[in-house]
Amino acid sequence: MDCYKELKSLLTDDQVSINETILREHSFDESSHPPVFPSIVVFPHTTLDIQKVVDYANKNMLPITPYGIGSGLEGQAIPIKQGISIDFQQMNNILEIRPEDLVVRVQPGVTREQLNRTLKKHGLFFPIDPGADATIGGMASTNASGTTAVRYGAMRQQVLDMEVVLINGKVIRTGSLASKSSSGYNITNLFVGSEGTLGVFSEITLKVHGIPETISAGRACFQSVKECGEAAVALLTSGVSIGRIELVDERSIIQMNKYHETSFEERPTLFIEITGNASGVQHDVSFTKEILEEYNCSSLFFESDSKKRALLWRARHELSYAFRHPYPHLSVLGTDVCVPLSSLPRIVEMTRKEIDSLHLDGAIFGHVGDGNFHTLILFDPNSPSEREKAERLNETIVSFALKCGGTCTGEHGVGLGKQKFQRLEHGDSLDIMIGIKHLLDPNNLLNPGKIFSDTEIESLSSFQK
């Protein structure tokens, strides 16, 4: 309990906790990875607080695991080596809004919905929308994206600059307020997606965007997920000003209708959003209808009414919960591959066949505009054979995605679940990553056990031999 006393002396009493309930809250995320309790939880208010905690951890060789809101899907916030969980809920200030520069500066604990409520007053919005109301810090740490990446890119395309506390206690800035730079190596994009393994984020500067003048959203139903995929590829290469384009399979629509009491037609569906000025959107909606008809689109509705649009996107965003909440006794395994656009129809079709042939209950949906889709597989956590089948399916999907030139994770990150695919995906590039990890965290204290397996991290990278 020295650690508890010492951290309280560095911070204040109410910024440090070893309360059982608090420890439990920081032991898990929304994945099916098993929980591990941290030894202690701290709640910093400032960059200086983080520096004190990091310095203390470094001197005492204690692992540090940052915690946003616990909505991660690969166990990134689970402190698998125990140690200190740094919870950012009290670092949730929007520090600066610069409407003329289309830039905001926030603390890592700000959530995306909190940010958007504030930005709305300026006619601005922050587009990145993973299903959960995640924190900006958490989203930066996994390079999160969501339904709008097809238009705006992922977190890497939004983060201009970060303040980061390094393990040696130094505080750096990774970028600048300029919208582009050719000065030095790109350190910002190295930290974005590093899942807390290279440093602790203390401030994040983001690009924001003007709310589009006109938005039209629609649903297009097809005979098969393969036709959905093909129609999506055709739309995406047509030049239509797509804001979002999501594939939702029949099983997902059935669950959506149950959970939200909606009455969407229970068929493979594309949810589409077209944005721009009024005349441009009208023109693109007509063109979209023409294109979709060529792919046996059986029904098509477009609406500009903002309430109906909101319902449609809420149903889509909460799809994962629609599967999780009604089956509390079941676990959910989610896949997250991303492939080149042209491979999408094939991999989606293969996935549907595999789910059926394994007699699993599973749904397919995703960000078809990026070639990124998810499979949700329900399984009984007490049945080793069901878990094994679900994991085998994940491996089959990843293996197919890598063969197409894709990636094992489009937006959820590596965390615990995707470590086993890292060498296969990255080859000798993985040694560069491990070299950089050694450079910035020589004692492996920053979120240890994430991204790299212990075996990988303990073998010195071939560049340092």
Next chain:
Amino acid sequence: MDCYKELKSLLTDDQVSINETILREHSFDESSHPPVFPSIVVFPHTTLDIQKVVDYANKNMLPITPYGIGSGLEGQAIPIKQGISIDFQQMNNILEIRPEDLVVRVQPGVTREQLNRTLKKHGLFFPIDPGADATIGGMASTNASGTTAVRYGAMRQQVLDMEVVLINGKVIRTGSLASKSSSGYNITNLFVGSEGTLGVFSEITLKVHGIPETISAGRACFQSVKECGEAAVALLTSGVSIGRIELVDERSIIQMNKYHETSFEERPTLFIEITGNASGVQHDVSFTKEILEEYNCSSLFFESDSKKRALLWRARHELSYAFRHPYPHLSVLGTDVCVPLSSLPRIVEMTRKEIDSLHLDGAIFGHVGDGNFHTLILFDPNSPSEREKAERLNETIVSFALKCGGTCTGEHGVGLGKQKFQRLEHGDSLDIMIGIKHLLDPNNLLNPGKIFSDTEIESLSSFQK
């Protein structure tokens, strides 16, 4: 001459040269940095050829400097430590075009115009357009951009994957064909902008884009560069679908008219391009006119005629040549800062005043949509006082840009000229960069003397002490 013989035995006779003319051709670029002859020039055809050269250089401790087409503006291709210049002109094959994936794979010696000629047949284009017909390898090495970055981003937003030959002879792939990924650290964006200091690029996979259905281009003249800047900020935050927006000052227009025999009104001007579908563009052009009138726009012309548009953009692209070619006895110093949008009017106004008060002949133009602008200063290379005044002006502009939260180089890169600003701009982040340089190039053989000064590189980074 052992080196000459040995490299010829590894490659073929005509892939290795010590011809005086060839050596001279590889001694300079388009900057005013003094030339240095390489010891030898090699012309690889394949990744294996590059591996052989890199392996030979590594064993014999010879510096390696990649050479694209020599259009760089900060001396990146000048082999200041001599050694081997690797010329990519014979690695200029477009290896694969995947229209459905909006992706191409090219060798580094392919030039952007060569690529666009081929893509046009597929209704596609590659947007990044530095003034010169640079190679894709060179553009990736400096994170080049140009007039379209406001819409499509810089090279970092286009490069999906690279094949890179490391100094240890290994060949890695940095990314994948997926449009986004959360797998591992982002190594691709570390290599993009690394100016040949971390590895030698052997293949580059790029995003490409559909040619917009409708393009309208216009010129808007103002009373002052400050009003140009303010009008640009207003347009950029209005939601208009801007394809390009360039500021060109009065002095630049005068030179443009002389060089191209055009008759553009000789006032501070915005060159604007609006793209989208026909109805959307028409709507946006009207809206643009309304906005610009609020900023005392004295004249405004829009045209959809493709020949007139081409002339306008050619005049803009060749502006740098319009100053260089008529004054062969004068040198040109170009600045390249990038600042947050709202700071642009102030810094442009300050720059104009400084040029005038130093009695220099100089022009201001640039990519106002990114907050990136250039100042071209003509000076007599034989007059130390003129050179000193030009360099002082550069320092004043960089210092102002950094104070606004900007960067010393928006698109030209660090090379030789921007090294002195690296510590000021990056602070302790520079130590991370130097650490990565050590990791990937422990003997400092990859384009030595670029980005980092010898003093910086020789002091081991604080992370490795």
